[in-house]
Amino acid sequence: MLNHTLGLQKRLTIVLLPLLGNGADCRLESFAASLHRPGLPLPTRIDMYRREVSMSKKSVDRIDPVSVALPLEGVDSHAHLDGEEFDQDRESVLERARACGVAHVGNVFLGPEDFNSRRHYFADHPEVFFLLGIHPCHGQDCTPDTLEAMRRAFREEPRLKAVGEIGLDFYWDDCPREVQYETFSTQLRLAREVERPVVIHCREAEEETLMVLESQGFKDYPLLWHCFGKGPDLAQRIIRNGWHISVPGPVTYKANEDLRQAVTVIPAARLMLETDAPYLAPLPWRGKRNEPAFTVFTARTVAETRGEEPEDLWRMCGQNARRFFGV
């Protein structure tokens, strides 16, 4: 189990890191020295990072994200930090995100009940903005009362920046498909009414989701396809509709060559990054609890795949997210 309950020493490391440098840097430096061959230039931090990631599973365990931090301009467009997985250390998680260069985090509330009872977790964290929507797997929750509560929330809370995640999920099939369609359409109407962008959840229902959106006139509506996991064809259809794509941690997994190909066809202005924390941790934390700080690993893989500098990619995705959500 991942021990995320940080001791004082680690906490100090995170707080002081930008001022003092840190132990992880020392580790990277000695690692650099071990790679050095006379007559060749010293390996850069990125060489070291790549080398660590490509090394055997055992030895990659587990790079401190702070040691590969990026400038404080990034955005994790999608996380579920209100979940109980973060009840023990939410503050440290947000501190670590900042120390890694994540300037804003989009927290997704899965219904008005969660929103009303948990939004106070972020009262002292203006860097967290909010999304609210009924997930397709909970389609039955979309009653007239719930809808009215959501309408009120969007009217009253300026930190609520988007309706989502909403869509279709035929993978789990927890909720009858007719109900999913109904809940999806109802919330699409709500988004227009409250004048907010839409964030889509879609699993094993790509054609159906596109059909709903295209037939309901959502071409060129501000829309983000969250947790994109498919190939270049779907990416291109999303782009042709004028929408944005958010890339999660699994882009770092060896088998996901299709997804990495898709990443190369997405225009720079349409790309965002996300964790979907606590799920889907990127390498080298795969299988553990995900958290916004880990967006840096995803960013480095996406940048390398696109042949861009990580800092540039990070800044650009951050700007895209801030523009899209209006933060």
Ligand SMILES: [Zn+2]
């Ligand atoms: Zn999510």
